[in-house]
Amino acid sequence: MAIETLDDLAVQGTTLGVRIDINSPLTDEGALADDARLRAHVETLSELLDRGGRVAVLAHQGRPGGDEFRDLRPHADRLDELLDAPVGYADGTFSGEARRKIENLDDGQAVVLENTRFYSEEYMEFPADRAGETELVDKLAPVLDAYVNDAFAAAHRSQPSIVGFPTRIPAYAGRVMESELDVLGDIESTPEPRTYVVGGAKVPDSLAVAESVLERGLADEVLTTGVVANVFLLADGTDLGDASADFVYEQGYWDEIDRAADLLAEYGDRIRLPVDLAVERDGERHEIAAGDLPPREGEAAMDVGTATIEAYGETVEGSGTVVLNGPAGVFEDETFARGTRELFETATDAEFSVVGGGDTAAAIREFDVEGFDHVSTGGGAALNMLTGEDLPAVEALRN
């Protein structure tokens, strides 16, 4: 079934639950470090408010237990600045008070509901029918006339606020969702050879993508950077030293090392590992060739080194399509920003370049990299889609 868009929705006077993805990097004090994802949703929200909608915004921030698992007040304040309409904030997601705030909205007004993941069910994956029976959906569906999903970046999560509402009330794709589906839906016809550059810190997501594109012959090569590369190096038997190994174990990525080893055994000729890495020594960047590892005690691999940047750069430049997800190092620290900045700049030279991910988008903005053919708002979601996987959010909107 075709997905309905805002063109199919009679907005005036209706109360809409609008799921957006404004999961953003935060400062240590909990302020927004980057507002790119908020700005991405301005088009959808402005359109709905201009057309007389009453908008209840649903969104998450961080993961339970993580440093960035915080409330959405800064997001509500920023949306209030970005939009012409008034934007309120409710410190509950589906509490009686939150529902009263929704019911008291006038045409053209919005309220941001509290971080959906403050409720345990929201961080679980459900089939859509079951998601439609969760507390969150059960309490909110009766005060909403329709649901709009604009949260492409979370479309790979089968969580209640993503897949539950379409089983209860009419559902539509927002403008961000619509444009992402248009561009990424056609990726299999992009020019060859195709190079996937996978980095960042969400190792399970990156390994799933690497496995799928290698298995399906979609990727000619997979270049690894960031924590993903560290996991592959460990899988390959490289001694990275205790600091990097401890970091990988602390993230709970023990099993991922075995998984990376299986991938190397099966597709080793198409997976590239860094040939050098950067650590901090005496307060400065210090590069170590892979053959000279481990580093000194306490030194962690924070970026790929210059030889890796050059070798990867040549491959990337000569690619028909480059798909890039995840920073190559701890780009937030200028000392370790080089790999990310230079690889991203080179990627724009490929015939067709696609890039995705929250932190990735923040890095692009910070380094003013221009020239990508498509900058997706999604990381994992974009990559799942690029590999031809069904996205639960999209399936839910179809039904």
Ligand SMILES: Nc1ncnc2c1ncn2[C@@H]1O[C@H](COP(=O)(O)OP(=O)(O)O)[C@@H](O)[C@H]1O
């Ligand atoms: N070698 C590394 N060690 C520790 N953290 C790293 C390393 N390389 C990258 N990172 C971190 O990965 C994070 C981004 O990863 P991720 O969330 O997967 O990206 P995205 O949001 O673009 O998908 C950044 O905060 C960056 O500091």
Ligand SMILES: O=C(OP(=O)(O)O)[C@H](O)COP(=O)(O)O
């Ligand atoms: O930032 C997100 O994903 P991304 O880092 O893959 O772009 C989304 O907000 C989903 O978050 P999650 O990966 O904690 O479910």
